[in-house]
Amino acid sequence: MKRILVILLMTALSASAAFAQNLTLGGYFNSGLGVVVVGDEELFLKAFGVDSDSNGYRFRLNGSYQNEARSAGIRFRIQSQRTTALSGTAASGAAPADHTHSVSGFNMYFSVPIAFGFVNFFENRLNINAGIIEDSSWQTADWWFNDDAGEGLGVLLKVNPFDGFSLGLGAYTITQLGGGANNVLARNIDARVDLENAKYTIGASYTVKDVFYIGATFRTESTAGGASVTGTTATIGSTIDDNKGSSMIVGDLRILAVPNLTAVVAVAADNLQDFDNRGLMFISETFAYKINDELNIGLNAVQFIYQNGSNMSMLFNLWGSYAFGNIVPRLDLVYFLNGTSDRATTAAASANPRYHRRGYAPLSNAAEHTVLSFRPSVRINIDGRTHFEIGNATYIDSAASNQTFWGNTSERITNVFYLDFRWSF
Numbered sequence: 001m002k003r004i005l006v007i008l009l010m011t012a013l014s015a016s017a018a019f020a021q022n023l024t025l026g027g028y029f030n031s032g033l034g035v036v037v038v039g040d041e042e043l044f045l046k047a048f049g050v051d052s053d054s055n056g057y058r059f060r061l062n063g064s065y066q067n068e069a070r071s072a073g074i075r076f077r078i079q080s081q082r083t084t085a086l087s088g089t090a091a092s093g094a095a096p097a098d099h100t101h102s103v104s105g106f107n108m109y110f111s112v113p114i115a116f117g118f119v120n121f122f123e124n125r126l127n128i129n130a131g132i133i134e135d136s137s138w139q140t141a142d143w144w145f146n147d148d149a150g151e152g153l154g155v156l157l158k159v160n161p162f163d164g165f166s167l168g169l170g171a172y173t174i175t176q177l178g179g180g181a182n183n184v185l186a187r188n189i190d191a192r193v194d195l196e197n198a199k200y201t202i203g204a205s206y207t208v209k210d211v212f213y214i215g216a217t218f219r220t221e222s223t224a225g226g227a228s229v230t231g232t233t234a235t236i237g238s239t240i241d242d243n244k245g246s247s248m249i250v251g252d253l254r255i256l257a258v259p260n261l262t263a264v265v266a267v268a269a270d271n272l273q274d275f276d277n278r279g280l281m282f283i284s285e286t287f288a289y290k291i292n293d294e295l296n297i298g299l300n301a302v303q304f305i306y307q308n309g310s311n312m313s314m315l316f317n318l319w320g321s322y323a324f325g326n327i328v329p330r331l332d333l334v335y336f337l338n339g340t341s342d343r344a345t346t347a348a349a350s351a352n353p354r355y356h357r358r359g360y361a362p363l364s365n366a367a368e369h370t371v372l373s374f375r376p377s378v379r380i381n382i383d384g385r386t387h388f389e390i391g392n393a394t395y396i397d398s399a400a401s402n403q404t405f406w407g408n409t410s411e412r413i414t415n416v417f418y419l420d421f422r423w424s425f
Contacts, residue, residue, distance in 0.1 A: 031057035032420035077114035113183030138203035140252040142266035149219035170201040199224035216251025247272035260290040279307035334373035
């Protein structure tokens with residue numbers, strides 16, 4: 001009996017060791033605190049994760065498991081973060097009731113935004129994914145959008161017939177919401193969708209090693225995001241996301257031929273189903289050059305073109321950083337023509353100050369509104385996985401002399417001093 005128990009124990013330990021060898025885990029935690037000053041009237045504290053762009057905090061655990069032959073496996077993500085609202089629906093950014101757990105008034109929840117299995121055939125030339133899918137094969141590499149046409153709950157078929165070329169076809173019944181909504185599904189997981197109302201996607205890319213990359217994804221109009229956008233009032237000029245069920249195409253071109261140079265141009269067109277009236281296009285440029293091991297400089301830009309006749313919005317972000325060992329000072333200068341910072345328009349926005357790299361959004365009726373922003377910061381790298389960032393962001397929002405945002409005031413200055421922390425594992 002003892003021998004049998006020893007054999008069983010050794011077998012179990014061997015199986016556990018083999019499982020652990022094929023299991024990969026990783027993730028991060030991010031949170032921070034800002035001291036916000038708005039003009040001469042408001043001063044308050046705001047908890048915010050600058051790095052993850054999340055209210056309060058974000059905890060993310062990514063995992064994957066593959067068999068010995070690496071021909072099949074699963075990928076998953078477990079995530080927790082503060083909701084963006086205390087009540088509401090998933091589409092409004094709040095947690096659905098079955099995802100919410102209230103502890104002494106602190107509304108928080110865990111979600112599983114990614115959980116899918118995959119099978120590879122013909123030495124990875126054919127790949128089939130099924131479940132709650134997130135795939136980055138055709139994700140743009142620009143600073144503003146940094147995404148694709150979106151996945152969700154469904155099936156994705158990918159083929160790589162020859163090196164450098166990738167093609168994918170997807171069909172989804174439910175869309176995955178954005179990061180502000182904790183990436184939860186837009187509808188109940190048992191929702192049924194007619195064939196013509198499902199979300200269908202196609203993605204393709206071609207890479208010439210050390211020369212260039214070009215890729216694009218397209219999605220059809222659908223009810224996978226909760227409801228069709230046809231016949232409804234769309235917010236023209238809102239930042240593009242994957243929550244509305246609109247038809248969209250997005251792609252980017254990357255230059256890979258110059259060492260130490262990052263050069264990306266991304267282009268997207270949203271609301272294709274009614275583009276003449278509600279269409280939005282953006283062109284995003286990302287340029288950065290590593291001069292040496294210490295000095296980096298870059299220019300980020302984005303232009304928004306509204307089909308409803310609103311003036312074009314243009315944002316330019318010039319930045320530079322210099323590393324003194326583990327201490328990295330950086331300066332960001334931003335000019336946004338025909339746009340505002342998030343603190344400029346509504347009371348709701350003023351409750352959610354943005355003091356991070358994506359803290360700007362175009363107006364739906366942009367006209368002679370500008371933002372000038374200065375953001376000095378210092379990152380302290382404790383090690384390769386942990387860093388603090390201390391910074392001060394100042395936004396100067398201005399309207400034309402014949403316009404006002406805040407009663408009789410045509411200008412508002414907002415200042416945020418912040419401390420941000422991130423630990424990766």
